[in-house]
Amino acid sequence: MTTIAILGGGYAGLRAARKLAHAKVGARIILINRNPYHYQSTQLHQLAAGTKEPADVCFSIREAAPAGVDVVVDEVERVDRNARRVLLKSHQPIDYDYLLNALGFESETFGIEGAEENSLPLVDVDTAMAARRHLEETLARYRASGDELDLHIVVCGAGFTSIEYLGELVHRLPRLAKEHGFPMEKVRIDCIEAADKILPMFEPGLAAWATDYLSKRGVHFHTSTPITAIRPGQVVSNGTAFPANTIIWTTGVKGSSVIPASGYDSKRNRVVVQDDLSVEGDHREFLIGDVSAVPDPSSGRLYPTTAQISVAQADCAAANVAALLAGRPTRKFSFKSVGTVCSLGPYAGVAQIDYLGHWKLKGLIVGAVKKVVNDRSVLELAGLRTVLGNN
Numbered sequence: 001m002t003t004i005a006i007l008g009g010g011y012a013g014l015r016a017a018r019k020l021a022h023a024k025v026g027a028r029i030i031l032i033n034r035n036p037y038h039y040q041s042t043q044l045h046q047l048a049a050g051t052k053e054p055a056d057v058c059f060s061i062r063e064a065a066p067a068g069v070d071v072v073v074d075e076v077e078r079v080d081r082n083a084r085r086v087l088l089k090s091h092q093p094i095d096y097d098y099l100l101n102a103l104g105f106e107s108e109t110f111g112i113e114g115a116e117e118n119s120l121p122l123v124d125v126d127t128a129m130a131a132r133r134h135l136e137e138t139l140a141r142y143r144a145s146g147d148e149l150d151l152h153i154v155v156c157g158a159g160f161t162s163i164e165y166l167g168e169l170v171h172r173l174p175r176l177a178k179e180h181g182f183p184m185e186k187v188r189i190d191c192i193e194a195a196d197k198i199l200p201m202f203e204p205g206l207a208a209w210a211t212d213y214l215s216k217r218g219v220h221f222h223t224s225t226p227i228t229a230i231r232p233g234q235v236v237s238n239g240t241a242f243p244a245n246t247i248i249w250t251t252g253v254k255g256s257s258v259i260p261a262s263g264y265d266s267k268r269n270r271v272v273v274q275d276d277l278s279v280e281g282d283h284r285e286f287l288i289g290d291v292s293a294v295p296d297p298s299s300g301r302l303y304p305t306t307a308q309i310s311v312a313q314a315d316c317a318a319a320n321v322a323a324l325l326a327g328r329p330t331r332k333f334s335f336k337s338v339g340t341v342c343s344l345g346p347y348a349g350v351a352q353i354d355y356l357g358h359w360k361l362k363g364l365i366v367g368a369v370k371k372v373v374n375d376r377s378v379l380e381l382a383g384l385r386t387v388l389g390n391n
């Protein structure tokens with residue numbers, strides 16, 4: 001029997017499994033995921049800030065996978081692409097006829113000295129929870145230590161993840177101050193960014209609104225400030241040091257390290273795919289989600305890595321595998337963004353929505369929009385029961 005292997009049960013992998021199962025392609029579909037759960041990567045900043053719990057953003061991958069999909073919980077170590085075989089950490093290798101590689105993202109340190117050892121990334125449930133424990137323990141320690149650096153937090157980067165994290169953080173801090181008895185006026189938050197602006201993907205007016213919202217709540221922004229090293233308790237930009245006992249690393253991501261380990265030609269572990277999302281030289285192998293790099297035909301630039309695009313890619317790649325199995329030609333990937341929503345805590349945010357016009361939103365309404373987006377994503381990936389269970 002023909003075997004389709006799907007690597008990774010994130011937005012792209014789980015969606016592709018669902019689409020292929022519904023297409024009834026007459027093949028064995030195997031979904032391989034590191035954890036027994038799927039997690040909503042788009043909400044990791046909330047876990048890290050402590051405004052959501054793991055149970056709010058994770059659900060059983062076996063329950064979420066549709067009937068007819070075999071789930072294997074294990075870590076993919078490498079793909080032997082010549083032998084069409086997936087090598088796993090604990091199980092026997094799995095042979096495939098078709099491959100959908102959706103292994104997602106990892107933290108990118110850009111080779112900055114000390115970034116890996118001395119800062120806290122937010123790339124999966126474990127790292128987000130480690131960041132949260134560190135934050136809470138360090139703030140709680142202040143009463144005994146009297147060390148003001150226990151109340152200093154540096155967030156590295158001012159892109160989407162950094163800003164969403166800061167929004168949750170400033171929302172939660174007053175409550176933490178009451179709980180642990182530290183003075184809010186001594187808390188210092190610095191956000192350090194190499195580029196000359198924050199939230200570069202948003203229109204200047206919306207980015208300015210977000211900056212103002214966070215500045216009024218105690219965030220100090222430092223743009224045009226490239227980080228050159230991270231030492232224990234200190235972020236360094238050339239001659240300037242930003243001391244803090246909590247350092248959050250949200251400067252960027254790269255694709256899974258399984259990509260270079262499997263011999264793909266890649267840049268930052270992302271592979272430029274063909275216009276039908278297959279890999280050059282092997283039309284039975286597809287890369288989707290954050291491990292892929294897809295040129296946008298209208299601009300010539302690569303699409304950004306987002307959950308929205310990952311899901312659209314999964315639909316296209318699943319349809320293309322079904323087409324190949326039925327002896328039909330594949331179709332080109334095309335994508336029309338419906339916009340971007342950046343939350344600033346549970347209620348506020350900024351958004352550019354491209355639906356029945358071009359809308360620029362800011363303020364309290366955006367929190368509600370973001371909740372609808374998140375709930376819709378869970379609904380589409382895993383069904384109604386999970387959404388109701390998560391509320």
Ligand SMILES: Cc1cc2nc3c(=O)[nH]c(=O)nc-3n(C[C@H](O)[C@H](O)[C@H](O)COP(=O)(O)OP(=O)(O)OC[C@H]3O[C@@H](n4cnc5c(N)ncnc54)[C@H](O)[C@@H]3O)c2cc1C
Pocket residue numbers: 007008009010011012013032033034035038039041042043044045074075076077102103104105122123161164256258288289290291305306307308309310341
């Ligand atoms: C804090 C944050 C907020 C974000 N907010 C938004 C947003 O609002 N909107 C938006 O569109 N995008 C957002 N993004 C980006 C979005 O999360 C990613 O683009 C999206 O998760 C990519 O989906 P994916 O399926 O490719 O990868 P992932 O979601 O990373 O899924 C990969 C899956 O593969 C598994 N896996 C990884 N390695 C292995 C291995 N070796 N073996 C087995 N399994 C493995 C992982 O456990 C995971 O389940 C955000 C990202 C972050 C970090």
